[in-house]
Amino acid sequence: xxxxxYEMELGGNLLxxxxxxxxxxxxxxxxxxxxxxxxxxxxxxxTDTIADxxxxxxxxxxxxxxxxxxxxxxGRRGGLPHxxxxxxxxxxxxxxxxxxxxxxxxxxxxxxxxxxxxxxxDIIHGQELDLRRFSxxxxxxxxxxxxxxxxxxxxxxxxxxKFWTRVSMRHLKNxxxxxxxxxxRLGVNFGKGLQLINIxxxxxxxxxxxxxxxxxxxxxxxxxxxxxLVNHPEPARPVVDRWQNQAEEWLDDARKYxxxxxxxxxxxxxxxxxxxxxxxxxxxxxxxxxxxxxRVKISRPxxxxxxxxxxxxAAVPAAFPMG
Numbered sequence: 001x002x003x004x005x006y007e008m009e010l011g012g013n014l015l016x017x018x019x020x021x022x023x024x025x026x027x028x029x030x031x032x033x034x035x036x037x038x039x040x041x042x043x044x045x046x047t048d049t050i051a052d053x054x055x056x057x058x059x060x061x062x063x064x065x066x067x068x069x070x071x072x073x074x075g076r077r078g079g080l081p082h083x084x085x086x087x088x089x090x091x092x093x094x095x096x097x098x099x100x101x102x103x104x105x106x107x108x109x110x111x112x113x114x115x116x117x118x119x120x121x122d123i124i125h126g127q128e129l130d131l132r133r134f135s136x137x138x139x140x141x142x143x144x145x146x147x148x149x150x151x152x153x154x155x156x157x158x159x160x161x162k163f164w165t166r167v168s169m170r171h172l173k174n175x176x177x178x179x180x181x182x183x184x185r186l187g188v189n190f191g192k193g194l195q196l197i198n199i200x201x202x203x204x205x206x207x208x209x210x211x212x213x214x215x216x217x218x219x220x221x222x223x224x225x226x227x228x229l230v231n232h233p234e235p236a237r238p239v240v241d242r243w244q245n246q247a248e249e250w251l252d253d254a255r256k257y258x259x260x261x262x263x264x265x266x267x268x269x270x271x272x273x274x275x276x277x278x279x280x281x282x283x284x285x286x287x288x289x290x291x292x293x294x295r296v297k298i299s300r301p302x303x304x305x306x307x308x309x310x311x312x313x314a315a316v317p318a319a320f321p322m323g
Contacts, residue, residue, distance in 0.1 A: 017090030126155025157195035161187030193250030233290035
C-alpha cells in the first residue's frame with residue numbers, strides 16, 4: 001500500500017481520535033513532513049498508551065514496551081505487544097491498528113524510518129525509567145537529581161524537537177537560516193520546555209499518584225520531603241521557582257527556533273504550542289500548581305484566540321514577538 005493511502009486512513013480520523021493539542025499543529029504541516037511526523041506521533045502515542053494503562057501491572061507494561069521496541073527494531077518480523085485494554089476508545093483502536101502503522105513505517109524513505117525508530121527508542125526508554133521509578137504503590141517515588149529531571153524531559157519530549165527538525169530540514173528547502181546542529185539544539189530545548197511546563201502544572205496530581213518529579217536533592221536543601229509537599233508545599237517554592245525559570249529559558253530557545261524557520265505553515269505549527277506554553281507558564285508563575293486549588297488550564301476559547309494570533313504571526317514574521 002502506498003504511503004499516501006496510509007496517511008489518509010491512519011493520519012486522519014485515527015490520529016484525531018488519540019491526539020490532543022499536538023494534532024492542531026500536525027494537520028497544517030506540508031505533506032512531505034506531515035506524513036512522517038503523523039506516523040511518529042501515532043507510534044509514540046501507542047507506547048504512551050501502553051505505559052499509562054494503569055489497569056495493567058507495571059511488569060506487563062514494561063514487557064509490552066520491550067516487545068514494541070523489538071518490533072520496531074526487527075520490522076514486522078518481530079512480535080507485536082500483547083494488546084492491553086485501555087479505557088479510551090481511540091487508544092484501543094490505535095493498538096488494534098498497530099500492524100497497519102508498522103506497515104506504513106516500512107514504505108517510508110529509509111532516513112525517515114531511521115528517524116522514527118531513533119525517536120521512539122528515546123521515548124520508550126523514558127517511559128521505562130518512569131515505570132521503574134514509580135513502581136512501588138506504597139510510597140512516593142522521586143527523581144534523585146536535576147540531571148535525572150533534565151534527562152527525563154529530553155527522553156519524552158526534547159528528542160521530539162530533534163526529530164521534528166531533522167525531518168523538516170530533509171524535506172523542506174530553505175527550512176531555516178541556521179545549520180542543523182544549532183537548530184536541533186534549540187528544538188530539543190523547545191520540547192524540554194513544553195514538557196517541563198506539563199510537569200510543573202501536574203505536580204499535585206502526580207504527587208497523589210505517587211510520583212514526584214522535583215529532584216530530591218533540591219527538596220532536601222529546601223528542608224522538605226516529597227510526602228510533605230501535598231499538604232505543606234510552601235517551603236518548596238524556591239525549587240518550583242528554579243524550574244519555572246528553567247522552563248522560561250527553554251521557551252526562549254523555542255522563540256529563537258521559531259524566528260529561524262521560514263515556511264509559514266511550519267512557523268504556525270510551532271507558534272501554537274509555544275504560545276500555549278507561554279500562557280500556562282505565566283499562570284504558574286503567579287500561582288504555582290502546588291499552591292493552587294484548581295488545575296491550571298488554557299480554555300478552548302483562549303486556545304481559539306491563540307490560534308488566530310498564531311496565523312498572523314506565522315504569515316507576518318514582523319508580528320512575532322522578538323526577544
